[in-house]
Amino acid sequence: MGSSTFRDDGAKALDWAASYLERVGELPVLAQVEPGEIRARLPEAPPERGEPFDAVLRDLDEVLLDGITHWQSPRFFSYFAVTASEPGILAELLIAAMNSVGIAWRASPALTELEEVTLDWVAHLLGLPRGWHGHIEDTASISTIAALAAARGAKPGHRIVVASEQAHSSVAKAARLLELELREAPVDDEFRLRPDAVDLTAVCAVVATVGTTSTTSVDPVPELAARCREAGVWLHVDAAYAGAAWICPEFAWSREGLEHADSVLVNAHKWLLVPMDCSCLWTRRPDAFRHAFSLVPDYLRTPEQREVTTLSDYGPALGRRFRALKLWAVLRCYGREGLQERIREAVRLASVFEEWVRDDSDWELSAPRPFSVVCFRLRGADAANDELVERVNRTGEIFISPTKLSGRTVLRLAVGNARTTEDDIRRAWDVLRREAAALQTA
Amino acid sequence: MGSSTFRDDGAKALDWAASYLERVGELPVLAQVEPGEIRARLPEAPPERGEPFDAVLRDLDEVLLDGITHWQSPRFFSYFAVTASEPGILAELLIAAMNSVGIAWRASPALTELEEVTLDWVAHLLGLPRGWHGHIEDTASISTIAALAAARGAKPGHRIVVASEQAHSSVAKAARLLELELREAPVDDEFRLRPDAVDLTAVCAVVATVGTTSTTSVDPVPELAARCREAGVWLHVDAAYAGAAWICPEFAWSREGLEHADSVLVNAHKWLLVPMDCSCLWTRRPDAFRHAFSLVPDYLRTPEQREVTTLSDYGPALGRRFRALKLWAVLRCYGREGLQERIREAVRLASVFEEWVRDDSDWELSAPRPFSVVCFRLRGADAANDELVERVNRTGEIFISPTKLSGRTVLRLAVGNARTTEDDIRRAWDVLRREAAALQTA
Numbered sequence: 001m002g003s004s005t006f007r008d009d010g011a012k013a014l015d016w017a018a019s020y021l022e023r024v025g026e027l028p029v030l031a032q033v034e035p036g037e038i039r040a041r042l043p044e045a046p047p048e049r050g051e052p053f054d055a056v057l058r059d060l061d062e063v064l065l066d067g068i069t070h071w072q073s074p075r076f077f078s079y080f081a082v083t084a085s086e087p088g089i090l091a092e093l094l095i096a097a098m099n100s101v102g103i104a105w106r107a108s109p110a111l112t113e114l115e116e117v118t119l120d121w122v123a124h125l126l127g128l129p130r131g132w133h134g135h136i137e138d139t140a141s142i143s144t145i146a147a148l149a150a151a152r153g154a155k156p157g158h159r160i161v162v163a164s165e166q167a168h169s170s171v172a173k174a175a176r177l178l179e180l181e182l183r184e185a186p187v188d189d190e191f192r193l194r195p196d197a198v199d200l201t202a203v204c205a206v207v208a209t210v211g212t213t214s215t216t217s218v219d220p221v222p223e224l225a226a227r228c229r230e231a232g233v234w235l236h237v238d239a240a241y242a243g244a245a246w247i248c249p250e251f252a253w254s255r256e257g258l259e260h261a262d263s264v265l266v267n268a269h270k271w272l273l274v275p276m277d278c279s280c281l282w283t284r285r286p287d288a289f290r291h292a293f294s295l296v297p298d299y300l301r302t303p304e305q306r307e308v309t310t311l312s313d314y315g316p317a318l319g320r321r322f323r324a325l326k327l328w329a330v331l332r333c334y335g336r337e338g339l340q341e342r343i344r345e346a347v348r349l350a351s352v353f354e355e356w357v358r359d360d361s362d363w364e365l366s367a368p369r370p371f372s373v374v375c376f377r378l379r380g381a382d383a384a385n386d387e388l389v390e391r392v393n394r395t396g397e398i399f400i401s402p403t404k405l406s407g408r409t410v411l412r413l414a415v416g417n418a419r420t421t422e423d424d425i426r427r428a429w430d431v432l433r434r435e436a437a438a439l440q441t442a
Numbered sequence: 443m444g445s446s447t448f449r450d451d452g453a454k455a456l457d458w459a460a461s462y463l464e465r466v467g468e469l470p471v472l473a474q475v476e477p478g479e480i481r482a483r484l485p486e487a488p489p490e491r492g493e494p495f496d497a498v499l500r501d502l503d504e505v506l507l508d509g510i511t512h513w514q515s516p517r518f519f520s521y522f523a524v525t526a527s528e529p530g531i532l533a534e535l536l537i538a539a540m541n542s543v544g545i546a547w548r549a550s551p552a553l554t555e556l557e558e559v560t561l562d563w564v565a566h567l568l569g570l571p572r573g574w575h576g577h578i579e580d581t582a583s584i585s586t587i588a589a590l591a592a593a594r595g596a597k598p599g600h601r602i603v604v605a606s607e608q609a610h611s612s613v614a615k616a617a618r619l620l621e622l623e624l625r626e627a628p629v630d631d632e633f634r635l636r637p638d639a640v641d642l643t644a645v646c647a648v649v650a651t652v653g654t655t656s657t658t659s660v661d662p663v664p665e666l667a668a669r670c671r672e673a674g675v676w677l678h679v680d681a682a683y684a685g686a687a688w689i690c691p692e693f694a695w696s697r698e699g700l701e702h703a704d705s706v707l708v709n710a711h712k713w714l715l716v717p718m719d720c721s722c723l724w725t726r727r728p729d730a731f732r733h734a735f736s737l738v739p740d741y742l743r744t745p746e747q748r749e750v751t752t753l754s755d756y757g758p759a760l761g762r763r764f765r766a767l768k769l770w771a772v773l774r775c776y777g778r779e780g781l782q783e784r785i786r787e788a789v790r791l792a793s794v795f796e797e798w799v800r801d802d803s804d805w806e807l808s809a810p811r812p813f814s815v816v817c818f819r820l821r822g823a824d825a826a827n828d829e830l831v832e833r834v835n836r837t838g839e840i841f842i843s844p845t846k847l848s849g850r851t852v853l854r855l856a857v858g859n860a861r862t863t864e865d866d867i868r869r870a871w872d873v874l875r876r877e878a879a880a881l882q883t884a
Contacts, residue, residue, distance in 0.1 A: 006528045007460045013532040014452040017539035021448065031551045035749040039555040046563040050777040053529055056770070060536070064767075067552030071541045079549070079741070084541035086448045087495050090455040094502070096534035096717040096768075097459035099513045099526035107521070109473045110509030113481040121488040138580050141759040149619055169739035170760055176737070177591055177758055179621060213741055275538040276763045295618070297611035298846040299521070299655055299854075303832065307477040316619055316758075317583040318612055321718045325506075326538075329498045335489040390745065404740040412741075 009053040016057050017089065021072060025419065028396025029073045031066065038067035069399065074419035077428060078401040080213075080241045080373070081416030083342075084275035087333035091326035092275055102320040104300045105308035112309055115324035121331055122280055125339070126246040126266065129259045133286035135314045136323045138277040140240040141170040143265040144207070146281060146315040148174050150263070150288040151205035151234035158204035158233075164193035164219055166212040168238060180204065190368050191217035191405070195224055205234040208261070210254050211242025214403040214412070215367035215375050218242070222257030229260055234288075237264040240279070242371050244271035245347075248340050254370065262288075271346070271372075271416055272339060273330045278323050281315075289314045346372040346415045349425050353413055356429050362436065366405055372415040375405065378436050382409040391435040398428045451495040458499050459531065463514060467861065470838025471515045473508065480509035511841065516861035519870060520843040522655075522683045522815070523858030525784075526717035529775035533768035534717055544762040546742045547750035554751055557766035563773055564722055567781070568688040568708065571701045575728035577756045578765045580719040582682040583612040585707040586649070588723060588757040590616050592705070592730040593647035593676035600646035600675075606635035606661055608654040610680060622646065632810050633659035633847070637666055647676040650703070652696050653684025656845040656854070657809035657817050660684070664699030671702055676730075679706040682721070684813050686713035687789075690782050696812065704730075713788070713814075713858055714781060715772045720765050723757075731756045788814040788857045791867050795855055798871050804878065808847055814857040817847065820878050824851040833877040840870045 041063045071082060100108035102115075119134025137143040148161060148171075163171045165184040175182040186197050191212060198206070206228050208219040221237060228235040237258060243266030245251035258264060263283040268274040283289055294313040296305070312318045334342075350372040357363045357376045367375040377385050386409050389402045403410050413428060483505045513524060542550035544557075561576025579585040590603060590613075605613045607626040617624040628639050633654060640648070648670050650661040663679060670677040679700060685708030687693035700706060705725040710716040725731055736755040738747065754760045776784075792814040799805045799818045809817040819827050828851050831844045845852050855870060 006463065006532075007456070009528065010456040010460065010532055010535075011453075013535050014449070014456055017535055018449045018452065020539055030548065033551050035547065035551070035746055036555070038552045039559055042556070042559050044562075046567055046773045047777040048779060050775050050780040053532065053771070053775055055774050056529065056533065056536075059770070059774070064552045064556065067550070067555060068540060068542060069548060069550045071543055071550075072539070079543075079545065082541065082543065084538050086451065087498065089535065089538040089541075090448075090452055090495065091498065092538035093452075093455050093459055093531065093535040094498075096526050096531040097462055097514070098510060099524065099531075099717050100510060101513055101521075101524065101711075101718050103521065105477065106472060106511060108509070108511045108513075109475050109477070110480045110506045113478070113509060114484070114506065117481055117484050120486075125488055139759045139761040141761070142584075145619075145758060169737050169742075173735065173737050173758065173760070176734070177587075177620070213739075269543075275541050276543050276761065292618075293615065295611050295615050297655075299843055300611075304477055316587060316615065317581045318615070319581040319583070319718065328501070329495070331488050332497050332501070333492050333495055335492040337490060338492040401741055 012054065012057060016060070024070050024072045025074050027070050027073065029070050029075050029399035030393045030396060031069045032396055033067050038063065072417065074417055074421065074424045075398045075428060076417055077413045077415065078399045079414060080270050081414045082270050083273050083416070083418040085273035085330055085418060087329040088273055088275045088326045091329035095322045095325050098322060100322040102311055102322065103318050104302060105304065105310060106302050108322065111322045111324065112311055114328055115311060116309060118324045118327045118331065119280060119282065122268065123282060125336055126243060127252060127255060128264065128282055129284065132282040132284050134280060134282040135311050137279045137281055137315050140168065140238065140265055140267050140279050141173060142315065143279045143281040144170050144238065145174040145177060146289065147236040147263040147265070148178055148180065148205055149292040150285065151236065152178055152180060153292045154234060154288045155204040155232070158202050160203045161205045161207060162198055162203055163207040164209060166191050166214055166217060167207055167209050168213050168240070171207050171238070191215045193219040195220055195227060198227065200227065200231040200233050203233050205236055207236045207238055210237060210239040211371060214405060216242055216371045216373045217367065218254045218370055221261065225257040225260035235261040237261045239264055240267040241270050245343050245371055247336065248343050268327055271343065273334060273342065273418060274326050278327055286314065342418050349420060349422060350374050350413070350415045352422065353425050353429060366410040374413045375410050377410050384439060385409040385411060388436055388439055391439060392431050395431060395435070397431045454496065454499060458502070466512050466514045467516050469512050469515065471512050471517050471841035472835045472838060473511045474838055475509050480505065514859065516859055516863065516866045517840045517870060518859055519855045519857065520841045521856060522712050523856045524712050525715050525858070525860040527715035527772055527860060529771040530715055530717045530768045533771035537764045537767050540764060542764040544753055544764065545760050546744060547746065547752060548744050550764065553764045553766065554753055556770055557753060558751060560766045560769045560773065561722060561724065564710065565724060567778055568685060569694060569697060570706065570724055571726065574724040574726050576722060576724040577753050579721045579723055579757050582610065582680065582707055582709050582721050583615060584757065585721045585723040586612050586680065587616040587619060588731065589678040589705040589707070590620055590622065590647055591734040592727065593678065594620055594622060595734045596676060596730045597646040597674070600644050602645045603647045603649060604640055604645055605649035606651060608633050608656055608659060609649055609651050610655050610682070613649050613680070633657045635661040637662055637669060640669065642669065642673040642675050645675050647678055649678045649680055652679060652681040653813060656847060658684060658813045658815045659809065660696045660812055663703065667699040667702035677703040679703045681706055682709040683712050687785050687813055689778065690785050710769055713785065715776060715784065715860060716768050720769055728756065784860050791862060791864060792816050792855070792857045794864065795867050795871060808852040816855045817852050819852050826881060827851040827853060830878055830881055833881060834873050837873060837877070839873045
């Protein structure tokens with residue numbers, strides 16, 4: 001593909017992306033396709049000869065788009081709602097154009113050094129302890145594996161990890177990979193880990209969650225940190241979603257005790273406007289990470305090695321993309337104020353929705369709402385709530401995901417997309433009440 | 443950022459990317475900066491208020507570019523040379539614009555189904571065994587962790603992994619993470635694992651490499667497969683680099699025996715024109731992967747679950763980007779013929795260079811050249827070769843990386859960037875001879 005073709009095709013791709021973002025609010029949020037439907041509409045065999053780039057855009061329009069669930073929609077309220085902001089999107093274009101592969105400092109010095117600088121910047125914005133070492137992994141799953149591998153190595157013979165029964169599934173998955181035993185601790189009536197129920201015998205790590213997936217509850221980090229410190233146990237804080245809120249002083253309460261933890265992760269691709277993937281991981285104990293991961297083969301040894309950071313020393317992968325550039329672009333283009341504004345607006349919208357639920361006797365709130373996720377349900381049977389989720393998602397107007405709390409089905413409205421307005425929240429409430437009414441007459 | 447701003451900023455970002463690709467051949471291939479230099483030129487603290495996207499492009503031009511080692515340069519001959527092709531780059535823009543996060547089938551059905559289709563397409567193109575299950579991980583490091591975790595679970599109590607002493611460092615790193623013992627097997631005089639030297643007692647997996655990092659040697663997969671099969675040991679084939687060559691019938695010899703392996707990885711971001719990151723992993727035994735990784739929490743359970751593929755069942759991460767789209771774009775725009783052409787040209791250029799080395803008595807070849815990497819050295823002391831590498835890299839004209847073979851310093855010329863021409867190879871040879879002469883008179 002020659003240079004002029006790249007400019008022409010690029011203009012088309014950019015137009016496609018811009019048009020997509022302009023109309024994403026009108027598309028069905030949840031893809032309305034059956035399993036296997038997209039696959040069946042694609043050719044079975046690859047082409048023998050190349051086709052113009054237009055063919056890719058045509059595939060998107062004619063086949064793939066029907067199978068896309070639109071995470072960029074202002075009415076995406078499922079899981080944790082996220083945003084790929086415009087500066088972040090354009091940074092991905094630049095990252096791909098340069099295609100830096102960070103397998104060693106000299107393989108791209110700016111990649112390594114910008115990753116250090118941006119992680120320091122985010123640490124500064126979120127009020128993390130000074131001097132911790134930060135780096136980027138792709139997802140919270142891998143960040144958690146990295147942290148628990150460091151913890152395992154730091155406490156030989158101790159093979160138990162403690163986390164609350166509300167901790168993310170990635171903790172259980174990491175424990176399985178690392179052959180650690182996960183001990184699930186019970187929670188109080190606000191879904192927070194109960195430190196009094198934790199036994200630290202044979203434990204190598206405790207995972208505290210700030211912003212659990214189901215309810216965004218906040219585990220008592222100060223108490224856990226004190227107990228871990230006394231017992232010499234690693235405390236890892238999973239703040240994948242809610243850590244972003246630390247940029248606002250009014251959420252500093254949820255960061256308390258962090259200075260006594262050993263590691264913390266915050267996903268910039270969740271609530272900090274960075275496109276997937278960008279999981280930020282900081283640690284007070286970089287030596288333990290290096291002990292777990294450092295390994296430099298002959299073909300990567302260089303004279304400057306002792307003077308520079310080798311980012312693969314801190315996690316399982318050798319190669320890395322220039323992810324720092326998209327984080328940089330977002331920090332540069334939003335600044336502290338721009339990011340604070342989006343966090344606050346999401347929380348405000350969630351509180352508005354919460355009030356509507358509270359004021360309607362057909363519905364009930366199912367958990368406190370510390371951040372931007374509302375847990376609620378239709379009063380009555382689980383089956384009705386299960387059916388309601390499927391009904392509202394089939395409308396394509398909104399997309400929500402349910403969870404289980406104390407064995408019961410609970411709906412979640414996760415606000416977090418930067419395009420979401422009060423009209424979108426209102427529409428969600430309208431759809432929910434309309435479908436609930438239809439359900440009862442069905 | 444409003445929509446018109448996105449179009450305007452996007453046009454600037456696209457122009458930056460296009461101009462970059464037009465002039466990348468004129469930039470110093472290896473970044474000519476000192477450790478810490480880029481960092482020192484960046485602000486210590488993040489901005490309070492957002493700035494226009496122009497600021498990011500200015501940062502790139504004025505600060506970051508000096509610290510970029512140009513993997514897109516036609517004279518990048520280090521590690522394994524790679525290419526982010528134009529369709530792949532533009533696909534990354536589209537991927538980021540949609541920002542699909544594949545944590546479940548319904549979270550983006552097209553993401554899951556396109557990943558299955560593209561992996562089937564690549565399997566078809568590379569002549570892999572029919573019916574294997576394929577998925578994408580970010581890097582070969584993670585693919586290897588996934589494969590060895592599956593192998594570990596399939597053979598309880600067996601804790602040894604065998605790989606040749608020429609295997610990639612990611613095998614040792616994965617073994618460490620999984621607490622498996624790596625037993626390094628010796629190689630023959632062409633750097634191929636010696637199957638006669640392999641003892642399979644207590645072994646859960648053998649890793650055979652097709653295209654080792656230092657010399658691209660090919661381990662004897664048929665013999666290893668036969669022995670593994672007999673002993674019930676998992677055979678994982680690391681074809682991260684050379685697997686791409688299987689698209690050409692003349693390299694089918696290096697795929698022999700694969701049908702009896704249990705898993706194989708090929709990095710599409712190496713020699714298949716896809717931007718980082720896209721490591722393709724196939725297995726004959728998807729059940730063993732699911733056994734190692736499947737874990738679906740309440741908040742991800744859906745009614746269609748039994749009918750669909752859950753890609754996180756096959757590796758350590760829950761979330762995934764829509765990487766399949768960039769692989770799709772490359773396959774669509776190059777077709778089998780376009781990809782074959784690039785593989786063959788890289789091999790041809792390497793063979794031309796190899797002949798020049800062979801014909802010059804000041805130099806010697808250090809290993810056979812099955813694909814597109816030439817291993818060679820200046821006759822004489824290691825110190826001279828070590829110094830030569832640093833000298834040629836400091837010119838910025840080419841970038842090569844050395845390795846150690848049988849304890850001696852060896853230079854590698856890795857051809858693989860799609861922009862590389864015979865002129866670039868000629869220039870590499872000129873620079874090497876010029877700097878070698880200067881070294882001898884210095």
